[in-house]
Amino acid sequence: MPPLPSEISSRVKRLAAKLREKGLCAALLRYRLHIFYFSGTFVDGHLLITAKEESYLLVYRTLERAKAEGQATEIISFRSLKKLPGFLRDLGLKRIGLEYDRLPVRQFLLYQKLLADFSLEDLSPLLWEIRAKKSPYEVDCLRRAAAMLAEALRRFLPRLRPGMTELEAAGLLEASLRRRGHPAHTRVYNWTQELAYGHLLFGASAAVPAYVTTGQGGQGVVGYPQGPGFCKLAPGEIIVIDYAGWYEGYMVDQTRLFSWGKLPKDLVEIYEKIYELMQSLEESLRPGVLAAELYEKALAEAQRLGMNKIFMAHGSEKVAFVGHGVGLEIDEWPPIAKGVAVPLGEGMIIALEPKCHLPHHGEIGLEDTFLITSEGSERLTLFPREIRLLGP
């Protein structure tokens, strides 16, 4: 079910309050995901939200669906950017916030020229903060995303067989996600990154480093060198499945381990330590704790458990994070990373992914998505955490 009118109004009100705080007259949004967040519909166009809590959906395409699905004070066809200065002037707006983290420079230069009589400012951090705090409606979507992922996994697992390639297995899991409503597209915030559904990796390939800031890398294919590749499943290897569940725009992030037949004892021992480390991190999840504190705690625990050398490394290179916000994008605010002095707050959704990498064996890790509650946290990804042994 799409967001209710009351959900959209409350988002517009929160943004308007932030605009007033900063002395801005309005937010001029161009990024489709922000337009969806604040109006309930995807359009190619602009969404103008004023400090007075009014919103104008200025539509290139499509007016038909914008009117059927969207919510705004006015929804109008608006095909010429040249009319924008007049439109803003008529509303008495002067200081306008833009999405500096999304707009490419060429688009920005166009606005600068067109809106030379206005004062333009960066809205990005303000939007990160608003989106980081999830409403009960959003938490409900996230719970459904977790249930959807669990069900898709359960239906897929009996079809996995030794000799299958990572790509073949990924295709089967993804078909299972797809029939449950997954759009085969993962929205990523960081413009230097890209990601398909997630990573399904066998054995050593999960320790192959890649260009992306993810728990694991993967060999991938030429032209897309991350994630599943042509490597084949052998019995006794670790199978890593780090995939996102989806429900109506919202994603949860989860990593689980599997194996066809028994795993070597030393790998199971590392898993037990990761499990202990995750529990210890989980106990620290509560309003007020800083993202950087969680990261430092993870490092300290890895040290205490004697696995600091293999902890959060991509091949031979360290990755300086242990988690991230998640929601409409897979990498929302805040990163749980070195130096991020951002306190967690009630309603935030945080994925934690402590992982170890062993060049010859791959990855031993866990990932869960948590809701920060008034007293601590609640785990949303309820698929059993044990290493599941597959096969006859």
Next chain:
Amino acid sequence: MPPLPSEISSRVKRLAAKLREKGLCAALLRYRLHIFYFSGTFVDGHLLITAKEESYLLVYRTLERAKAEGQATEIISFRSLKKLPGFLRDLGLKRIGLEYDRLPVRQFLLYQKLLADFSLEDLSPLLWEIRAKKSPYEVDCLRRAAAMLAEALRRFLPRLRPGMTELEAAGLLEASLRRRGHPAHTRVYNWTQELAYGHLLFGASAAVPAYVTTGQGGQGVVGYPQGPGFCKLAPGEIIVIDYAGWYEGYMVDQTRLFSWGKLPKDLVEIYEKIYELMQSLEESLRPGVLAAELYEKALAEAQRLGMNKIFMAHGSEKVAFVGHGVGLEIDEWPPIAKGVAVPLGEGMIIALEPKCHLPHHGEIGLEDTFLITSEGSERLTLFPREIRLLGP
């Protein structure tokens, strides 16, 4: 097989020549796809290419794979942006080109501050032009992408059944693409757009308009309102499959029509007209013809064939294009659209997609990807163009 060293060198030389033409000292590339194009590897980092044909791969991550896969004069770990001005100064560089169409404003402001002593300019149009002309290696990849898509389709079609949802069918087709090396990710140039594999749509849903600039729209799902949704296949409906084939980074774009059982005669007649229109466009494909001329010709032909009202419309809204360049991204330069006074040239790859939309029946259209040759064009997407009737 990844691009050979000679392929990479020739790309670097073409860029260096363009830089000299424009009086630029160097290109500082941050976009991962450009880094791959000019060095053969994906890294998170920068690739600096000078007018003197030297290239420096400055790597955040991962140095290991950059060294194993990449080609540059130097490949070095470079983790601090603060060192960038000194590095550029030591090389005697002054006028630097950046990717203004890719860089978000926040990143650009950082460069402006850091590189205040340098002169920064927009590289975008220069890069569109270089990438538009494909080498024999690239054409070979595109041929393989077309063969891969044809084979994936052939394996998928016998599994399609009435009662299946679009999402379920898409999952099966995509599993077939996936096992053949598709990364489940489609690179899109236009920052206001997003696209999963493509669109697989049944009957009327192909005429549902969407926010994206594609031939057809689709109902999609809440939070991703384009492409396949929960609509079920009924006998006698048009099935549209507009999907991209993939081979080692390169994509071809193709649309074909299918049906479970016989289609109404009037729909087949529209298909025959679209077929005729496509052949007429194909005859005009040659070096020197302007993108806008092709677009105008398509409109004139649609008028002549008495179908101008339903031609290239998304629901009730017109879309002002009839094709696009394609290669590493699904929407490369140039768009075959209104007012685009860009001449086609030998080695360009152009997808043409004349399509008609009928609110109660969906879409009747074709799409093929062509190589522009010295004398005309060659069709790369060789899957048979007839409407294939499925079923017993």
